[in-house]
Amino acid sequence: MNILITGVHGFVGSNLVKYLSQDNKIYGLDIVAPEKEGVVRTYSWDDLDSPDFPEIDAVIHLAGKAHDTRNKSAADVYFKVNTGLTQRIFDWYLTQPKASKFIFFSTVKSAADRVEGDFLTEECVPTPVGPYGESKIKAENYIIEKFAPAALSRPFHNFDDSDSVVPGKQVYVMRPCMIHGPGNKGNLNLLYGVVKKGIPWPLGAFENRRSFTSVGNLCYVIDGILNKPVPSGIYHMGDDEALSTNELIAVICEAMGKKAHIWRLPKGLMNGMAKLGGWLHLPLNPLRMQKLTENYVVSNAKIKAALGIEHMPVRARDGLLDTIRSFEE
Secondary structure, three states, X not given: OEEEEEOOOOHHHHHHHHHHOOOOEEXXXXXXXXXXXXXXXEEEHHHOOOOOOOOOOEEEEOOOOOOOOOOOOOHHHHHHHHHHHHHHHHHHHHOOOOOOEEEEEOOHHHOEOOOOXXXXXXXXXXXOOOHHHHHHHHHHHHHHHHHOHHHHHOOOOOOOHHHOOOOOOEEEEEEEOOEEOOOOOOHHHHHHHHHHOOOOEOEXXXXXXXXXXXXXXXXXXXHHHHHOOOOOEEEEEOOOOXXXXXXXXHHHHHHHOOOOOEOEOOHHHHHHHHHHHHHHOOOOOHHHHHHHHOOEOXXXXXXXXXXXXXXXXXXXXXXXXXXXXXXXX
């Protein structure tokens, strides 16, 4: 299978290349086009309409503007990248006679900024907050309008192959929660840095639970979508188990061979410090505080049912241990 991966040099793209390149020919599409191990050739976006572009069987669209937890990015950047590039690559995909599958990496933040109830499922009315989630849902809606326009009249925008107006093609909107894996940077790296310095974790009073997505599970799911008769549709993606931040701190300490030091300081005090951090552009700001303390549990039942599996291959705790140990290395 000839697979085109946009944003191929990113964290998820690099892991997908390693996972898929043994049985497939991988082509890349990125802002810059240096050679990459496991990729036949990486093209720039300017090459997309070239008559010499290879015939593609499937497209995995990863390229996008990541969520800026420091809240410094201008809103128009999100829409230019997350929405604009998606529109361009999806229009191109529709013109390719051999391309049968299109996988778009959106985010659970396009569905909901906060989870009401026990967990988030695909049966939710999209209510994104902020330009990151809003730009992603706009990209989702563009895809659905072209592929299955009737679905936009439904509250949840869910669709399947029976809704398609484009014969011979299948489309998947993937909404992963926080992705982690060896070498990944982000909030996990921030937590790791706090523990490594011996600083006690001060947010122990917040008893929350949240879902993570192991990059190993993510690669497994994408491989399944490419090779199994999975129906088109919107799919949420997460590990089977949800962990609290306190449990996550314990996992980090275990990976480092340290004892966990968790302080349960008053919630009001810590929220005030986060506000101050927002004014001073410090690592702990209101947005990051929300990510670290909110309940955000995502159901992966739909994608497991579509793949015909009962459990994801990587347990959340094992994947997180691998991630933290990679920081140590």
